[in-house]
Amino acid sequence: MRNREIAELLYETADIMEFQQIEWKPRAYRRAAQNIENFGEDIEKVYEREGKKGLTEIPGVGESIADHIAEYLETGKVEKFEELKGKAPSGTTELMEIRGLGAKKMKKLADELEIKTISDLKDAVSTHRLRRLEGFGEKSEENIARAIENYEKSHSRIPLGKALPLAEEIISALKTELRIRTPDIDLSKIIYTGSLRRLKETIGDIDILAEAKERDAGGMMNAFVSLPEVGQVVSKGKTRSSVIIKEGFGIDLRIVPPESYGAALQYFTGSKEHNIELRNIALREGYKLSEYGLYSKDSGQQVAGRSEEEIYRKLGLKYIAPELRENRGEIKAAAKNALPELVDAEDLRGDLHMHTKYSEGAESLETMIKKAEAMEYEYIAITDHSRSQKIANGMEIETMKAQWKEIEEMSKRFRMKILRSSEVEILKDGSLDYPDEILKELDVVVGAVHSGFAVSEREMTGRIVTALENRHLDILAHPSGRLLGKREAYAVNFGKVFEAAAANGKVMEINCQPSRLDLNDELIFRAKDYGLKFCISTDSHAVSDLTSMRYGLGQARRGWLEKEDVVNTYPYSKLKGVFKKLRD
DNA sequence: GCCGTTTTCGGCCCGACTGTTTTCAGTCG
Incomplete structure (x- = not known):
């Protein structure tokens, strides 16, 4: 590409x-x-x-x-x-x-x-x-x-996995500070906007928007620029300030009055391309749209501005989720009431990719299970590395059998369904890293490429397609192999990969690791066209990783996925229909 | 250089902040 x-x-x-x-x-x-x-x-x-x-x-x-x-x-x-x-x-x-x-x-x-x-x-x-x-x-x-x-x-962009927690931290610190300084003002409308709200894989600056009446704005700005996290104040005004925090990232705060909050949220969330298109529609409909509101061109009266919903409605559009606002056809879809009903966090019922101490994970099987059960999952797959992944302490067959035994014991103690699985290396010739008699004992087989990236597109495509044609493989993990900011995706013909996956009923992973987010939004969008199903998986190496689900979910939503497209939204009874070995 | 329900030429988002200047140009998002 x-x-x-x-x-x-x-x-x-x-x-x-x-x-x-x-x-x-x-x-x-x-x-x-x-x-x-x-x-x-x-x-x-x-x-x-x-x-x-x-x-x-x-x-x-x-x-x-x-x-x-x-x-x-x-x-x-x-x-x-x-x-x-x-x-x-x-x-x-x-x-x-x-x-x-x-x-x-x-x-x-x-x-x-x-x-x-x-x-x-x-x-x-x-x-x-x-x-x-x-x-x-x-x-x-x-x-x-x-x-x-x-x-x-640092002139590089911030990965979503870093920017999102950071923004939440800053907003929470700001709220705490404001509660002390001005206990009587409403703090419910302080929110991050920009590409972060759209959950883009990397973010330039963090933009925060707050609603406040004019008399409260000054105090709010003062609280913001004097947060302990702030390293340098670049500019400070009544409605907008810009700081650089000690970690080196830029954060902007904008304050708007209640009657403009929705318009400002819409405007600053972007994308720029989406907004330009929206403004054109406003002009055609006899309005003028700015960050202050939607105004009638003739009378100059504000007709909307308190909420985003109101603005989209007045323009004859269904509400468009932030993740879709990239001017990739969402505006036309909104006009025709043809927007996808995006997959949501509450829809997720399980996680099909995680590691334990059996390979390169940091925690025991039991610790991972406990945390997943606390998250109210219905099922998880334990996917420790296969034997040739020596560097990740890949499991020999004997080790794996011991893990099966432990899974069996745990299954008696926990309500949740624990699936026997493995992240199985797709070898150079496209074959899998365990013999068939072992693979058929697994509930789910997650296939992945971890080495030998520097081959021709033809060779890599052939390797992956061969794996997809293997009846034991169920899920293709991190299909592009890219590492954000470090390694490009390997050369592979995604058209052919998606075709082979669709022909063989395989599931594409959306890997949630902040450095991966693989498939990315564009490839998800493309893959959906082939009729493929997806799973959003954390690839956790520790319990704290289990919460990174939201990053992959963001990419899924940016790729226009609905609940039905994502197999780990299915109840276990339905999931069984997806994977051959669970079905038989 | 692109684009078109204001269409083949004439627009192209527009408002806030800063610094320097003294009424505004430059920059940014």
């Missing part, structure tokens, strides 16, 4: 155009880049199949950008972009990442101080050359110095 790579190229080009004060084109390029990034299919494949015509079908991609993409795919570069790059300082795109530096200021820095890279900029700051420049001052120089520091510390 080269979509991200091509999107990057377009973003970079947009930055350079911006620097050269070219109007509107940067916006067009960024829009195209964003759509390519979110495009479900590999656009290289689209180009191979349908040529340039296929590329222009992508929203935001017209004749010209399609030409550039084609050139890039054919030759590995774009002549025009190279030319453009040659005219801009070498570090332009990097410098544009410095908070507070936009195209105009950068141009000035390049023209008057010959600043071309971040290290040039650092130099200019330390020798105080910046503050003497017209339009700059002492304050800007200090801010830029700090911005460079922040850029160097």
Whole structure:
């Protein structure tokens, strides 16, 4: 999949155009880049199949950008972009990442101080050359110095698994502080928004929204910026403040009055693309939509704003869950009352992937069972690693048999159904890591690839398809093998994998580990089209991991999954119908 | 450069905050 790579190229080009004060084109390029990034299919494949015509079908991609993409795919570069790059300082795109530096200021820095890279900029700051420049001052120089520091510390995105608990922590700390300072104000409407509320796999900044009457807003802001977690206050106003917490992440707080709370929640939740589309609908219907509310164009009167529900309703749309707001067709579906009824946390009845001390888990079988039972699960599968996974203390057959015995004993003591299982290595040739007579004794077989990633797409596809054709395999674990921020998915033809899985009635895992989230939202969306079923599994290595269910659930919802699509929402009596060995 | 129930040209989201300047430009989301 080269979509991200091509999107990057377009973003970079947009930055350079911006620097050269070219109007509107940067916006067009960024829009195209964003759509390519979110495009479900590999656009290289689209180009191979349908040529340039296929590329222009992508929203935001017209004749010209399609030409550039084609050139890039054919030759590995774009002549025009190279030319453009040659005219801009070498570090332009990097410098544009410095908070507070936009195209105009950068141009000035390049023209008057010959600043071309971040290290040039650092130099200019330390020798105080910046503050003497017209339009700059002492304050800007200090801010830029700090911005460079922040850029160097962490300019990468925060994984959902880190951002979500962090946001909850900050909100809870803020509430505690406010209860002490101003005990009589309503604290029920403080919520995280942005890509975090949409449960995207990684988050840039954490955005928090709070409702408060005007007279209470100041006090709330003061409480926020003086939280002990705050490392640096970037800006502070009556309605918006921006801080960087000690861990290095940016957090924004916005405060709005009650009559605008719903509109602000809608607006700040995004996505940007979803909102632009929504605004267009508002305009067509004779309204104007902003973060303050929905207003009648003629009278200027507010017609909605207290709640999101009210806004969607007035626009003739069903309420759209945050996870769907990516402008991937949800608005059209909402207009036709054809939105999916998304799978919910309460629907989940079990967890089909977890480890114990038998392989690389940290806890005993009993500890895992106790915790799962406390979570009111109806069933779990114990999936310790198979024998060839030496590094993860994979189980020899004898060890596994001992585990079966313990499972049997536990089954007498606990109400919950405990399934015999294993995360079985899919070997290089696509065969499974235990002989058939062992596999058939397992209730569920979870197959996974853990090694030998660096093979051709054909080879990896063949390996996985062979495994999917094995009658003993039930679930394909973390199907893409990616590790967020560390390792790309291995080269594999997902079309063929999904086809084989569908033909053989196999279940696709949505792995909840924050570093995996695999399948991701786009692949889930694609896989659903093949009629596949999924399981949302934590791949727990300790009891604390059992709660990471919500991260995978978020991806499932982002992939438009309904309860029926997810087999671990089924009661055990129905689950038995899904897996062959349980059925027989 | 893209796009179209305001359609093949002329728009393209828009409001808050900061710093520098003294009424506003630049940046951000």
